[in-house]
Amino acid sequence: MSGPEPGAEDAERETHVLRRRIARELIAAVRGLPPTAVPKALCRACASLLPGVSGLSLSVLGREAGTGVVLFASDEVAGQLAEIQYTLGEGPCTEAVRLLAPVFASDLTRAPDARRWPLFSVQAAKAGAEAVFSLPLTAAAGALGTLDLYRQTAGTLDDGQVRTALLVADALGLAVTALDHASSDSDGVVAWLEGAESDRVEVHQATGMIMVHMGVTAQEALLRLRARAFAQGSTSLAIARAVIDGSMDIRHE
Incomplete structure (x- = not known):
């Protein structure tokens, strides 16, 4: 050997x-x-x-x-x-x-x-x-x-x-x-x-808002948030903040 x-x-x-x-x-x-x-x-x-x-x-x-x-x-x-x-x-x-x-x-x-x-x-x-x-x-x-x-x-x-x-x-x-x-x-x-998780709380919060307003699942809400981020060349976190402060509405997409 x-x-x-x-x-x-x-x-x-x-x-x-x-x-x-x-x-x-x-x-x-x-x-x-x-x-x-x-x-x-x-x-x-x-x-x-x-x-x-x-x-x-x-x-x-x-x-x-x-x-x-x-x-x-x-x-x-x-x-x-x-x-x-x-x-x-x-x-x-x-x-x-x-x-x-x-x-x-x-x-x-x-x-x-x-x-x-x-x-x-x-x-x-x-x-x-x-x-x-x-x-x-x-x-x-x-x-x-x-x-x-x-x-x-x-x-x-x-x-x-x-x-x-x-x-x-x-x-x-x-x-x-x-x-x-x-x-x-x-x-x-x-x-x-x-x-x-301190800044990721905003992504969860925005996802919850989309779920309530659109009557969709958490996964679909997150996908919609990400789709907007991709379309605008942004990030999920930036879009989430815009949804929370009311400067962006993605409910009708």
Whole structure:
């Protein structure tokens, strides 16, 4: 029987050391913080661990197909990219969830990436991103969400960056899984969503208004909201705010 390939044990040892360092840094970042401060602290820690990208976000899938909650985003562009993908229903993150595998788009300004997601590619470039990399957060039941990275300019991630990103996604997957099993007094982990949902409450509120006025299901109401967002080149959140303040009426569409 042949032994391990030369260097395999060293690579495994390095990966183990890196995994422990990532876990320590994430734990240290959130220790002692109130629940609502955890998402931003995690975001800063992840950005520190992945300095080779322009920004990043973490999204968790909602109960309804095609819905999700952005737990954190490092900047406005990262947040917009997540919103755009949920609005359009296409992009690397939706593909990563479907395939349960990382999906990398190193140049959204040209084929094959631009052809693979024609709508998302245009909107992403307008938002300020030419490369997007999505890693699924997986569990036994399937995908929990995605860790999404972007670069302002086209380009790939090197092997070290990919390895670190995969390990960060693994660590975040374990943390998100804890949300479903944590009690309300377990260091506030279950309350992560409280801080992350603060602006998404408006989407839920607008969806409810559309349901009442049009007599449709929650899913159809959300689809109508997203359709208007797509038609106007906007985001679901922006349309939701317009519906709530009365400056937009989509009841008769």
